[in-house]
Amino acid sequence: MKTYKTILVVFFSIFLAVGCSRKKDRFVSRNYHAVTAEFNALFNGYNALEEGRQTLNDAYFDNYWEVLPIERMQIFEDVVLPGQSKNENFTRAEEKAVKAIQKHSMNIEGKEKNPQMDEAYLLLGKARYFDQRFVPALEAFNYILYKYPASDKINQAKVWREKANIRLDNNELAIKNLKRLLRQEELEGQDLADATSILAQAYLNVKVVDTAITLLETASAATKSNDERGRYRFIQGQLYNQLGYKDSANLAFDKVIELNRKTPRIYMISAYLEKVKNFDFENGNKLELTELLAELEENRENRPFLDRIYYQTAEYHLQNGSDSLAVAYYNKSLRTNSEDNILVAKNYETLGDMNFDASIYAKAGKYYDSTMVSLVENSKPYRVIKRKRENLDDVIRYEAVAKVDDSILRLVNMPEAERLVYFEAVVEDLKTKAEEEKKAQEAAERNSGLVTVNNQMGQRIGPPGGNQQATAFYFYNPTTVSYGKNEFVKIWGDRKLEDNWRWSSKAITSGGNAGASTTDVVASADEDERFDPQFYISKIPSEEKVIDSISRERNYAYYQLGLIYKEKFSEYELAKSKFQDLLKSNPEERLVLPSKYNLYRIYEALGENGEAAIAKQKIISEYPDSRYALILTNPELVSGTDENSPRSLYESLYEQHLNQEYAEVVSKSEEYINRFDGEPIVPKFELLKATAMGRLQGYEAYQAAINHVATTYANTPEGKEAQDIETNILPKLANKEFVVYDSISGNYKVVFKFKSADFETVTSFKKTLDEVLENIRYYNLKSSMDVYNADTKLVLVHGLKTEQVAKTFDQLLTKEDRKKIKIPYFVVSSANYQIIQIHKNLDTYLNIDNN
Known part of the structure; x- marks a missing residue:
């Protein structure tokens, strides 16, 4: 008996070894490899694929503030190197698919005899697709279409191929292929749902919304998954809202709500909230809506979604005019510690806007700060809020100064x-x-x-x-x-x-x-x-000097607040109040006339024509020679083309700066700063003055002037530019040690020194030098004239590459030209010349044995 069993086992083993060859088309071979592939490699591969998909779904966060994508799949922008993977489950699924193909494929005489190989290639393509390697995935799906045209998986392969095409932005190609598939094949059930839903996504990508809605209706009816049905119906509602068809949108949302627990609860809650957004405040039943929101809030099953429920309740109360209730619910939404950063940002932004509209600017600024924390840095929404927040910097600063100084002066005047x-x-x-x-x-x-x-x-x-x-x-x-x-x-x-x-x-x-x-x-x-x-x-404070200083600071803050409220925010009542308070507090003379002129403009804007006429008459009669009186009597001079306008004067002064007339620039800048004190153009004059002082007087003067601009005008563009210079540029210029260069390399200048008073001499010399330089062969030399300080000008020759050539510059000249250039010169490297100009230490350089 034992011998019989042994013989049977040996015989059966030989039979399997011979009969299960992948090179022979036999019944046993086909079925052995088909069954082994299906219940071993492919079974494990599909399990790994599902685990990977579940991981993707768990990690994916739907953005309900936009139209949802058809497929829940997070696309990562990180570049993955060959051999790497974003998810180990997909790697394992791919390995199982490859193993099934390598060990169980029966490709005999150009035909595949194992019926499970199309399934293996489909698994391979899906694993690559979910691992976001769309081109290799496309190859796998195309191989099925090429090699297995009679496969029962052919329609699935076609749908997945187009999904890969859509991910590669080949939307038009996907639309063409899917339309042909629906026209040629009688798809049913899940195949029809998959084909129509992915076609809808392609149409959404090319902005053909109405066709996408129709296709989603077909997909919703055909799918076997209630999860998909709820998602498709919800997307339909979003698309109807996008087109402005609120009634149709509400019908689609009602279908989502009817699914109740058959679909993820997030879809049902979102459908309710979208219907609340569509509420008709003129004809709708507000009591019914209030009860619905209260029911959603109190339902224990809705606790994970309270952040959105509170937010939508706040939005309803805000639109209904119940601002205090709205604020309470916005804060409730924030206290849920929501993971939805967009929702958090919207809560903070709305609270900021409410405070802004109420002219509580300091509080609004804090809310905008919190808003930016929840937004992606440098995104468009972030930049919008940042601009809005920066506009509040000045008003917050000056309101704080005014509040402090008012408190101190109130105590000073208190018995x-x-x-x-x-x-x-x-x-x-x-x-x-x-x-x-x-x-x-x-x-x-x-x-x-x-x-x-x-x-x-x-x-x-x-x-x-x-x-x-x-x-x-x-x-x-x-x-x-x-x-x-x-x-x-x-x-x-x-x-x-x-x-x-x-x-x-x-x-x-x-x-x-x-x-x-x-x-x-x-x-x-x-x-x-x-x-x-x-x-x-x-x-x-008791000293008169200190009290006067505080009073001046307070008055200036009032003036700036009046300008900000008038110019930036068009808050004319607030601006009027600040200017009137300023004029009552005995301000310094430089603020009186601009305040009266701005009050005149505010009276005009508010339609207070009587007050405007009185203010205008006072300015003309009390300050007849002022620029403001000239503007009021000759309105056409308000034009920016007026040569006496601040803008024109600044442009003219900037031209002088380019011409190195630094002393004149400093002098006129001081004059214009006093003349236009309090106007937005002043920081520009201050920064131009600082630059001119640096070119004329050197590093220390420049440092002090830049610091003055940075601190005095901290919230203006010029102040911020000065802060950047102070932080990043000045430290690089602080070193005044001269650089020792290699004598055979570098860039050198020949310098002639003149007194600034001898303008005609300098000009004549430079003209002669230019003529002489044209006669020098082999070198392309140019000249320039620089201001060193108020007393000295320098004429330079550029283009000399070595120190030795620079020191023997006169030997480059012809005998006739040497007679024309008799003035002594010195040689300096470009780096050291820069140090000389920055620190004005020419005498120190000349005392070194450089020449």
Whole structure:
């Protein structure tokens, strides 16, 4: 019996070895390789493919602010090198497909005998497709169409090929091929759904929306997957909204809602919210809509979607005129810690816009800052918000200055008795805060002792869900954290997280510099002084010079605020208030006339013609020789082509700067800065003046002038340019050490020195030098004239490549030409000439034995 079994096993093994050859077309071979490929390599490969797809779906985040794509698949822009993969599951699926082909393909006489090979190539193409290697995927799908025309997978292969074409932006080709497929084949079920849905995507890519809607209707009816049906119906609704057909969109969203739990809940919630967006505020039932929003909010199943529900509720209340409710729901949406950055940005932006419209600019600026954090840097939305935020810089700055100075001047003008009452209240508030801090500190110490005992007992503390450690980490104890925050604010004030945060100029509060001043005073007081009202009263300025300085600063802030409200935001009432307050506060003379002129323009804009006529008459009668009176009596001079307009004067002065008339530029810039004080053109004159001073007086003068522009006009384009120069350019120019060059390489100049007063002599010499240079052979030499300082001009010869040739420049000249050029010269390298001009240390250079 045992011998019989042995013989049977040996015989069966020989039969399999001989009969399962991939080179022979036999029944046993075909079925053996088909079954082995299907239930081994392909089975494992499809499992890996599904795991990879699930990973993609889990990682994919749909952007419901735009029309959803038909297929949920995140496209990465990272370049993948050959042999690498974005997902190991797809690599494994591809390997299994390749293994099935290599070990079980029966290609005999040019024909494939294994019926599972088309499935293997389909798996290969899908794995490459989801791994975002679309060209190799296309090759796999095309191979099926070429090699297996009779395959039952042929239609699937055609659909997947066009999906790859669409990913490669071959939309027109995909449309052509899919239309032919639908025309030639009677597709049914999932094949029809796949073909029509991907064709819809191609039409969406080429902006043919109406055809895409029709195809999605077919796909929705044909698909066997409720997940796909819900998605297709929702996209239909989005497309109807895009076309402006709100009724049709709502019908599509209703079909999504009817699916209920058969499809992912996100589609149902999104459909509800899209219907809320489409609500007709004139004819719709507001009570019914309010109840729907409340029901969505209270349903426990909707907790993952509360961020969007709160946001849409806020939008409804905002449109309904309930601003306070809208603000409450925007803040509720923010407190959900949503992962949707676009939603977070919209919440912050809307709150910022609401504060902006209410003229609460400082608060609006903070909301815009938060908005930019949630946006992609340098994207178009980011740039729009950034521009909006930058427009608020000036108003926030000057409002803070005005608030601080007004507070100080109010205290200055307050009677002694009222001061005492005021600071007694301040001291009582400080005492209350000190008691709270003391209690917090005691609680922290008790908790610290409890932690020590717990540690000794072998207990461990740590962050929730984290690794437990036998240490009382500071930030795990909310009491100690709160105490630490209070101590920091008490000592340093409210400061941004940035470099050099310890500097006193960095202290900020919601009230601007006012908070910084108060914080510094409190921090500088000892324990007795801190609770003594007389200490704070003694800090009130009493010197007339200091009070005048504060008053001037406040007046200038008022003037700038009036201009900003008028010019940037068209807030004429606010601007009028600032200018009127300024004129009541006895401002310096330079601000009076511009303020009156701007008030005249504001009266005109507000339609207050009587006030405008009075203001106009006062300007003409009180300041008849002023530019403003000239403009009011001759309106045509308002044109920018007027040669006396600030713009024309600046352009003329810039031309003088290009002609190296630096002394004249500095002088006239100072004149124009005083004449147009407070106007937007002033920072331009300041920056031009700084540049001219640098060319005329050197590095230190330039550094001081640039610093003045950077600090005084910090929020203007010119101020920001000055800040960039101060940060990035000046450090590179600071070195005044001369460079030692190799004597046989480099770039050298021959320099002739003249006094600036001898203008005709310099001009005549340069003309003669140009004539002489034309006679020099083998060298292409040019001359130029530079201003060194107010007393000295330099004439230079350029184009000499070696120091030796430069030092023997006179030997290049003919005898006749040498007689014309008798003035002594010196040689300097280009690098050292730059140092000489920057630091004005020509005498130092000439004292070195260079020539």
